[in-house]
Amino acid sequence: MEAASKRQLKTLAEEMxxxxxxxxxxxxxxxxxxxxxxxxxxxxxxxxGFLVDAxxxxxxxxxxxxxxxxxxxxxxxxxxxxxxxxxxEQVVSTLLNFVTMFRRAHEENIKQxxxxxxxxxxxxxKERMKLSPLRxxxxxxxxxxxxxxxx
Numbered sequence: 001m002e003a004a005s006k007r008q009l010k011t012l013a014e015e016m017x018x019x020x021x022x023x024x025x026x027x028x029x030x031x032x033x034x035x036x037x038x039x040x041x042x043x044x045x046x047x048x049g050f051l052v053d054a055x056x057x058x059x060x061x062x063x064x065x066x067x068x069x070x071x072x073x074x075x076x077x078x079x080x081x082x083x084x085x086x087x088x089e090q091v092v093s094t095l096l097n098f099v100t101m102f103r104r105a106h107e108e109n110i111k112q113x114x115x116x117x118x119x120x121x122x123x124x125x126k127e128r129m130k131l132s133p134l135r136x137x138x139x140x141x142x143x144x145x146x147x148x149x150x151x
Contacts, residue, residue, distance in 0.1 A: 002096060009069065009088040016058075016065055023054055 030047045033040040073083035076091045 019058055023058055
């Protein structure tokens with residue numbers, strides 16, 4: 001979550017554009033190598049294989065990028081925000097802040113529950129001590145092996 005909060009959709013778009021331009025340059029290189037004749041046959045074969053894989057990866061990346069945008073918009077709507085006025089970075093930042101505060105509150109609740117449990121144990125121990133047969137009832141003296149009995 002924290003890593004996502006440091007990413008900007010604009011930067012991702014720029015990186016995707018750079019990858020697409022790179023694919024175009026590879027395609028131009030492949031086209032240019034066709035004029036080289038049989039000397040470049042091995043090169044062209046490898047480049048064609050690379051392009052098939054790379055184009056599939058770029059399509060997948062483009063799809064994932066559009067999914068991120070749709071999910072960010074849906075998340076903004078979920079929080080009652082207008083996606084046009086609430087950019088991706090703000091959505092992720094808000095979500096990160098919420099998760100951080102939720103975890104902190106959860107930890108505090110655990111600590112509070114532990115303190116209350118210990119307090120209840122102490123109270124229960126006090127009650128047991130009050131009800132213990134060793135307590136002194138009104139008018140009774142405790143018997144002790146070291147005390148002389150008066151006659």
